[in-house]
Amino acid sequence: MARALIPGSGLQVSLAVTTHAAREARERHGLKPASAALLAQGLTGGVLLASLQKGEARINLQLQCDGPFSGLFVDAGAAGDVRGYARNPGLEVELGEGAFRWRAALGNAGLLSVLRELGTEYYRSSVELVAMDLAQDLNHYFETSDQVPTRVALDQRRDGEEGLGLVAGVLVQALPEGDVQALERLGTTLAERLGAAVQGGGAATARELLAAVLPQAAFTHEYPVAFRCSCSRERVLRTLASLGRAELQEIVDTLGSTAVTCQFCAARHEVTLPDLLALIDQLGGGHLRS
Numbered sequence: 032m033a034r035a036l037i038p039g040s041g042l043q044v045s046l047a048v049t050t051h052a053a054r055e056a057r058e059r060h061g062l063k064p065a066s067a068a069l070l071a072q073g074l075t076g077g078v079l080l081a082s083l084q085k086g087e088a089r090i091n092l093q094l095q096c097d098g099p100f101s102g103l104f105v106d107a108g109a110a111g112d113v114r115g116y117a118r119n120p121g122l123e124v125e126l127g128e129g130a131f132r133w134r135a136a137l138g139n140a141g142l143l144s145v146l147r148e149l150g151t152e153y154y155r156s157s158v159e160l161v162a163m164d165l166a167q168d169l170n171h172y173f174e175t176s177d178q179v180p181t182r183v184a185l186d187q188r189r190d191g192e193e194g195l196g197l198v199a200g201v202l203v204q205a206l207p208e209g210d211v212q213a214l215e216r217l218g219t220t221l222a223e224r225l226g227a228a229v230q231g232g233g234a235a236t237a238r239e240l241l242a243a244v245l246p247q248a249a250f251t252h253e254y255p256v257a258f259r260c261s262c263s264r265e266r267v268l269r270t271l272a273s274l275g276r277a278e279l280q281e282i283v284d285t286l287g288s289t290a291v292t293c294q295f296c297a298a299r300h301e302v303t304l305p306d307l308l309a310l311i312d313q314l315g316g317g318h319l320r321s
């Protein structure tokens with residue numbers, strides 16, 4: 032993730048290369064090419080939105096649609112960590128080219144929701160999908176619900192057999208007092224510029240792409256983006272404990288042990304019979320077991 036400012040116009044820029052995160056998501060979830068390409072877009076949108084957050088604050092990006100892809104869920108932090116999943120991991124449709132390239136997967140209607148953490152509160156807003164294209168629908172989201180003038184572009188390149196050759200996205204947002212007209216002018220060519228830089232093949236890192244897409248931008252700092260999940264066995268045990276004694280006893284009596292697969296990263300956390308009995312014990316009141 033490369034961050035920058037455009038001198039004299041009060042615009043901030045985030046440019047992310049998410050190739051590795053997108054490939055890791057594909058591997059973890061066993062995604063077919065179309066699902067991998069769409070989740071790559073979602074992960075990129077997620078890290079771009081999260082780059083606007085402060086400190087530890089997170090964002091969730093959710094897409095639901097009536098096409099065979101069904102939707103995606105992405106959780107991203109301001110530190111560059113991102114995780115997510117596709118509702119249909121096995122989509123194999125041909126995505127084609129041009130403005131309607133995602134329609135075969137996304138269908139004709141749906142909803143884009145963004146949950147933002149601000150301090151101790153959460154703000155959620157949803158917009159209907161209008162373009163059936165994540166970048167354009169994110170622009171629509173910023174126009175209608177967020178109301179901070181912002182433009183987003185996403186692009187990805189295939190390298191032979193590697194469908195996720197290079198995955199990148201750019202977001203430009205007006206700071207308070209920023210030049211909104213300058214942003215609008217820039218917005219009309221942003222997707223084209225990103226597309227040329229990504230498809231052209233010369234630039235590979237976020238900084239190189241930034242220089243190619245927005246040569247007038249002054250680089251401020253960068254940080255790594257990685258697929259990372261916060262799940263752990265301890266968290267799984269805490270979640271199980273929250274089910275209560277009766278429910279846990281039911282698991283002991285019917286299954287003896289269990290395993291919880293994390294929806295975000297597909298990690299499988301084994302919970303053994305001694306784990307379950309220890310949880311029941313911790314919840315107090317003695318064993319229910321006959």
Ligand SMILES: [Zn+2]
Nearest residue numbers: 260262293296
């Ligand atoms: Zn996980």
